[in-house]
Amino acid sequence: MxxxxxxxxxxxxxxxxxxxxxxxxxxxxxxxxxxxxxxxxxxxxxxxxxxxxxxxxxxxxxxxxxxxxxxxxxxxxxxxxxxxxxxxxxxxxxxxxxxxxxxxxxxxxxxxxxxxxxxxxxxxxxxxxxxxxxxxxxxxxxxxxxxxxxxxxxxxxxxxxxxxxxxxxxxxxxxxxxxxxxxxxxxxxxxxxxxxxxxxxxxxxxAHQGRDPVQLEPGSYPVILEPLAVGGILSYLSYVGFSARSVQKGMSFLADRLGEQVFGKNITITDNCEHPETANLPFDLEGARRQKLTIIEEGVARELAYDLKSAILDEKETTGHSIGRPDIGGFPLHLVMEPGESSQEEMISSLDRGLLITRFHYMNIVNPRQAVFTGLTRDGTFLIEKGEITAPVQDLRFTDSMLDAFNKVAAISPRREKVEGFSAFNYVPALQIEELKFTGRKES
Amino acid sequence: MENQVTDLIQYLQDKGVDYADVRYVRTETEAICTEDRMVQELESEVDAGIGIRVLIDGAPGFAAVSDLDRLKATALKAIKIARATARLQKNRVSFTEREAVQDSYLTPYEIDPFEITVNEKIELLKTAEEKMLSEAELFKTSGSLTFTKITKIYGDTEGSVIHQELLESGGGIQATTLAEDDMLVRSYPCGFGGNYATAGYEFIEELDLVDNAGETAREAAQLAEAEECPTGQYDLVIDSDQMTLQIHESVGHPIELDRIFGSEAAYAGTSFLEPEMLDEFQYGSSRVNIAADATTPRGLGTFGYDDEGVPAQRIDIIRNGILTGFLTSRDTAGQIGRTSGGAARADGWQNIPLIRMTNINLEPGDLSREELLAGIDDGLYLKTNRSWSIDDKRLNFQFGCEIAYEIKNGRLTGKIYKNPVYSGITPKFWKRCDGIGSEKHWQLFGVPNCGKGQPGQSAHVGHGSAPTRFRQVKVGVKDAN
CATH class of the missing domain: 3.30.2290.10 (PmbA/TldD superfamily)
Incomplete structure (x- = not known):
C-alpha cells in the first residue's frame, strides 16, 4: 500500500x-x-x-x-x-x-x-x-x-x-x-x-420469525422499509436521477424539475462526504474537491451532481462528483437521508395492515423518467395487522414509481444505518410508506 | 511467461500443497464510444497479473497479484489463506479426474481489430450516427466499439500447461427520443452496447451498423408517438435478441451447479433446481432443447479450455423439455457423479474460477417467421431487452423490452407499442413455448457483462436462439393479479 x-x-x-x-x-x-x-x-x-x-x-x-x-x-x-x-x-x-x-x-x-x-x-x-x-x-x-x-x-x-x-x-x-x-x-x-x-x-x-410464510395477493399495501430496503431504492434513484448527466441524457425524473416539489416535504437527501457516518473521500476522480450537495430539501429538488464535462455543458462549476466515467457524469457516493421521529416500533404499531420489508432483491429500472422500479422482497418480509407483526409473508414483486412512493412517506425513523451503495456506503433511516404497489409474487 | 508459471507451480509443490494451479492473464482492451457524433471515450487498457489457487488437505486458498516480482510472496499468501479456510470447513474440496494436457488455442479470426486504425473505427460510428440523424428527429444518438485480446497461460500440479489467445469484438448503436415523461430507445443489433463475438473486425463489418441505422432511428422516433403497450394475457413471439436475456436469466443462471449448492445464497441467490431433478424435471415444453456449448463458432462464451484446464465441450441442458444437465466445475461435478463440463471461468487474473455460462443455446425449431405468427390471433412480437429482474430462486421474472409489434390474425399489423413488460414463472413460462423459428432465423448474441460472485466478476457469455413463441403470457404490470 x-x-x-x-x-x-x-x-x-x-x-x-x-x-x-x-x-x-x-x-x-x-x-x-x-x-x-x-x-x-x-x-x-x-x-x-x-x-x-x-x-x-x-x-x-x-x-x-x-x-x-x-x-x-x-x-x-x-x-x-x-x-x-x-x-x-x-x-x-x-x-x-x-x-x-x-x-x-x-x-x-x-x-x-x-x-x-x-x-x-x-x-x-x-x-x-x-x-x-x-x-x-x-x-x-x-x-x-x-x-x-x-x-x-x-x-x-x-x-x-x-x-x-x-x-x-x-x-x-x-x-x-x-x-x-x-x-x-x-x-x-x-x-x-x-x-x-x-x-x-x-x-x-x-429467519426464525420467517418460518411458515403466508401467501398474500399482489396489490397495494402500506409498507415499512428497513434501512437496507431504503438504501437499495436510494442507490437507484441516485443512478437515474441525481446527476446532471442523467438530466442531460433525458433519463432523469428531475429533468426540468429543479426547484419543484418532487417528493414529500419530509424528505431531505444530501450527499456529504464530510458527514461522520460516510466514507471520507474529499475529492473526485478528476481531482475536484467533493462538495456537499443538497439534492432534495424538504421534498424540493435543489442540486445535481456534476463532473467537469456535465458542468461545462450546463455552464456551471463541477461539484466534485466525477467517478471517472464521463458517460455517467457526476455520481453521489455519500448519500445521507435526514432522520425523522418515529421509531420502527412506533411505525409498526401505527399500521392497521401492511408489510415490514427487510430488503429488496434484483432491483431494476422499468421507466427512468417516471422513476418506476421493480424488485422483489427478500430475507424477511412480514405481515403487520392491527399494530403487530402477525406472520411472515412469501416474497412479493413490487413495480411502482418512486416519485409516488416518496410522496407518500408517512414516517421516518430517527435511527439510521450505513448501507451499501454502488460504491462505499450511504446513511439512511427506515421509512413508512402509505402505499407500494406489488405486481407479482414469488412461487415456490 | 510460461516459465514463470511452471516455476511457480514447482515452488508450490516444494511447499507441500496437494494441488495448485497458476493462471497468468493479460487483457488488452480498446473502447471507443461516440455520442451525438462526438467521441465520448477513447480508451486503451492493459491489465495483467497472476492468480494462484491451492488446495491443502482439501481446503482452498487463492491469492492474486499484478506485481510479477511478488509471485512467491503471493504463493505463500495463498497457502496461508488455505490454512485459514481449514478452520471453518466441513467438507473437503476434491476435483474430478481429467487428463493433463499441453496445448494451445487461438480464436479464429480474419482481421485483427487492433490493426484497424482508431480513425476508421470512429468514422464508422460517426457515419452510423449521421445516418440515424438523417432519418428521424432524435434527442440523442450514440455508438460504441470494444475490442479485447486476452492471453492466458495456465499450468497446474497435475501437469497441464495451456496457452490461449482469445479475441473479442463488439459494437452497436442507439437512438433516443423523448416523449412526455418518457425516454424511448432503439438499439441495434441489441441493447446495452450491441453484440459481441469471439471474432475479429470482420464481425463489426458484418453488423452493417450504417445500413441498419436508418431503421433504428425511424423506430425510435415512432416510439415517441406510440401508445403504451396494453396489459393482459397475450401470445408472444420473442425475438432472438430478447430471447438472449430470457435464456440467460431463466436457464443459464439456474443451471449453475455451485449456485444450486448454495454458494451464491447470500448474494444473487440460489436456484429452484436441485441435483435430484436431473433427467426428471419438465423444464419446458417438448419443443425446448437447450445446450451449453463452449465450442459454438464465434460465441462470446467460446474458448479452448476453461480456467481449470478442462476442454471446451457441449453439454445437453434441456432435451425435449426435460432437464438433463448442469453447468459444472471440477469440484462440483463429482458431487452429482459426473465429470466437469468445463464451465469454471474466472474474470481476469485477479479472480477465482466460478461456474459460469459458456454459450447457452436454444436449438432451432422448424417454423418460418410467417408460421410463427400464423398461429396468433391477438399477440405481440417483442424485441430488444431494456430491463430485467428475477427472484433469488430464478423463478419470478419480469423483463422489459424496447418495442412491441402488434400481431393480429397471424400477421404484423404495422402498429408498435412502447414500454412492453412481460412476466412469468420460469418453468411455467417455458412450458408455454409452442413454436421455435428455424435454423435460418437462428442468431447468436454475446453478453459481455454477466455478473456473479463476490468479489464481483463479469463473464463473457453467449446465447443463440431463433424467434420463439409463447402462449398466454402476462404482459404489463397494471393488472396486479
Whole structure:
C-alpha cells in the first residue's frame, strides 16, 4: 500500500516522463481479502493485490485515456507513448475540458488500523467461526466478509496532488431456518461498527420469525422499509436521477424539475462526504474537491451532481462528483437521508395492515423518467395487522414509481444505518410508506 | 511467461500443497464510444497479473497479484489463506479426474481489430450516427466499439500447461427520443452496447451498423408517438435478441451447479433446481432443447479450455423439455457423479474460477417467421431487452423490452407499442413455448457483462436462439393479479 509520499513520488516520475504532454495521472491501489461462506463453512477465500495507473491526456478538445497495471519504467513510458499516439488521432470533441488546477493539495490519510488487525486472513476466519458457533444447529448461514485496504492518488500537469486512504469492511449474511431466510449486513470504515456476531444473531432472528410464510395477493399495501430496503431504492434513484448527466441524457425524473416539489416535504437527501457516518473521500476522480450537495430539501429538488464535462455543458462549476466515467457524469457516493421521529416500533404499531420489508432483491429500472422500479422482497418480509407483526409473508414483486412512493412517506425513523451503495456506503433511516404497489409474487 | 508459471507451480509443490494451479492473464482492451457524433471515450487498457489457487488437505486458498516480482510472496499468501479456510470447513474440496494436457488455442479470426486504425473505427460510428440523424428527429444518438485480446497461460500440479489467445469484438448503436415523461430507445443489433463475438473486425463489418441505422432511428422516433403497450394475457413471439436475456436469466443462471449448492445464497441467490431433478424435471415444453456449448463458432462464451484446464465441450441442458444437465466445475461435478463440463471461468487474473455460462443455446425449431405468427390471433412480437429482474430462486421474472409489434390474425399489423413488460414463472413460462423459428432465423448474441460472485466478476457469455413463441403470457404490470 503506497503512502501519500510514495504515491506522489510515482506521480512525479510519470509527470517527468510525460514531458510537455498535458496529463492527469490517477493511481489506485487495492489489497482486498474476502472470505465467503455457505452452509456455515468457508467455501471461497481469496486475496487480490493490484496497482493501476490511469493516464488521461488533453490537447484542446482532443482527449485520450490509457490504463495499465504494468508499472515498470518501460511499461509506463510505453503507456505514455500510446497515450500520445491516441491523442494525435483523436478527433476534436464538442468541449474543451481542462484539468483541475486548484487547490494544490487535498488529502485524507487517516484510517482505522484496527480494521487491518481484526479482519486480516486469520481475523476473518476467527470472526466467522465465533459468529457461526452461536447459531442453533438447525440454522445455516451463507455470506461474505471482506476487508478492502486501498488508496486513491491523483496528480496532473498543473501540479495538483490528491491522496485518500480507503479501508473498509463489508459483511453480509443470509441465515437459513427451514423454509425461511433472514438477512443482516454491516459496512463501515470503523471497527466499532462491526459486531459480526450480533449481525449473525439479527439474521438468525429474522429467519426464525420467517418460518411458515403466508401467501398474500399482489396489490397495494402500506409498507415499512428497513434501512437496507431504503438504501437499495436510494442507490437507484441516485443512478437515474441525481446527476446532471442523467438530466442531460433525458433519463432523469428531475429533468426540468429543479426547484419543484418532487417528493414529500419530509424528505431531505444530501450527499456529504464530510458527514461522520460516510466514507471520507474529499475529492473526485478528476481531482475536484467533493462538495456537499443538497439534492432534495424538504421534498424540493435543489442540486445535481456534476463532473467537469456535465458542468461545462450546463455552464456551471463541477461539484466534485466525477467517478471517472464521463458517460455517467457526476455520481453521489455519500448519500445521507435526514432522520425523522418515529421509531420502527412506533411505525409498526401505527399500521392497521401492511408489510415490514427487510430488503429488496434484483432491483431494476422499468421507466427512468417516471422513476418506476421493480424488485422483489427478500430475507424477511412480514405481515403487520392491527399494530403487530402477525406472520411472515412469501416474497412479493413490487413495480411502482418512486416519485409516488416518496410522496407518500408517512414516517421516518430517527435511527439510521450505513448501507451499501454502488460504491462505499450511504446513511439512511427506515421509512413508512402509505402505499407500494406489488405486481407479482414469488412461487415456490 | 510460461516459465514463470511452471516455476511457480514447482515452488508450490516444494511447499507441500496437494494441488495448485497458476493462471497468468493479460487483457488488452480498446473502447471507443461516440455520442451525438462526438467521441465520448477513447480508451486503451492493459491489465495483467497472476492468480494462484491451492488446495491443502482439501481446503482452498487463492491469492492474486499484478506485481510479477511478488509471485512467491503471493504463493505463500495463498497457502496461508488455505490454512485459514481449514478452520471453518466441513467438507473437503476434491476435483474430478481429467487428463493433463499441453496445448494451445487461438480464436479464429480474419482481421485483427487492433490493426484497424482508431480513425476508421470512429468514422464508422460517426457515419452510423449521421445516418440515424438523417432519418428521424432524435434527442440523442450514440455508438460504441470494444475490442479485447486476452492471453492466458495456465499450468497446474497435475501437469497441464495451456496457452490461449482469445479475441473479442463488439459494437452497436442507439437512438433516443423523448416523449412526455418518457425516454424511448432503439438499439441495434441489441441493447446495452450491441453484440459481441469471439471474432475479429470482420464481425463489426458484418453488423452493417450504417445500413441498419436508418431503421433504428425511424423506430425510435415512432416510439415517441406510440401508445403504451396494453396489459393482459397475450401470445408472444420473442425475438432472438430478447430471447438472449430470457435464456440467460431463466436457464443459464439456474443451471449453475455451485449456485444450486448454495454458494451464491447470500448474494444473487440460489436456484429452484436441485441435483435430484436431473433427467426428471419438465423444464419446458417438448419443443425446448437447450445446450451449453463452449465450442459454438464465434460465441462470446467460446474458448479452448476453461480456467481449470478442462476442454471446451457441449453439454445437453434441456432435451425435449426435460432437464438433463448442469453447468459444472471440477469440484462440483463429482458431487452429482459426473465429470466437469468445463464451465469454471474466472474474470481476469485477479479472480477465482466460478461456474459460469459458456454459450447457452436454444436449438432451432422448424417454423418460418410467417408460421410463427400464423398461429396468433391477438399477440405481440417483442424485441430488444431494456430491463430485467428475477427472484433469488430464478423463478419470478419480469423483463422489459424496447418495442412491441402488434400481431393480429397471424400477421404484423404495422402498429408498435412502447414500454412492453412481460412476466412469468420460469418453468411455467417455458412450458408455454409452442413454436421455435428455424435454423435460418437462428442468431447468436454475446453478453459481455454477466455478473456473479463476490468479489464481483463479469463473464463473457453467449446465447443463440431463433424467434420463439409463447402462449398466454402476462404482459404489463397494471393488472396486479
Amino acid at each position: 503506497l503512502t501519500k509520499a510514495e504515491a506522489y513520488l510515482v506521480i512525479d516520475r510519470i509527470l517527468g516522463w510525460a514531458g510537455s504532454l498535458d496529463v492527469q495521472i490517477r493511481l489506485s491501489g487495492q489489497d482486498r481479502g474476502l472470505t465467503r461462506f455457505a452452509g456455515s463453512e468457508i467455501h471461497q477465500n481469496v486475496s487480490q493485490e493490484d496497482l493501476t495507473v490511469e493516464l488521461i491526456a488533453v490537447d484542446g478538445k482532443r482527449r485520450a485515456r490509457v490504463t495499465t497495471n504494468r508499472l515498470g519504467e518501460e511499461d509506463l513510458k510505453e503507456a505514455l507513448r500510446e497515450l500520445q499516439r491516441n491523442l494525435e488521432v483523436a478527433p476534436e470533441a464538442e468541449l474543451e475540458i481542462p484539468f483541475i488546477i486548484e487547490p494544490e493539495d487535498i488529502y485524507a490519510e487517516e484510517y482505522d488500523p484496527g480494521l487491518l488487525e481484526e479482519f486480516d486472513i486469520e481475523g476473518r476466519a476467527g470472526q466467522l467461526e465465533s459468529g457461526l458457533k452461536k447459531l442453533q444447529n438447525d440454522r445455516e448461514a451463507a455470506g461474505s466478509l471482506s476487508l478492502d485496504n486501498g488508496f486513491l492518488a491523483l496528480g496532473n500537469s498543473s501540479g495538483i496532488t490528491r491522496y485518500a486512504r480507503r479501508t473498509q469492511v463489508d459483511f453480509s449474511t443470509v441465515v437459513n431456518s427451514g423454509d425461511s431466510t433472514g438477512f443482516a449486513a454491516l459496512i463501515s470504515d470503523k471497527s466499532e461498527d462491526l459486531d459480526i456476531s450480533r449481525a449473525f444473531s439479527r439474521a438468525a432472528d429474522k
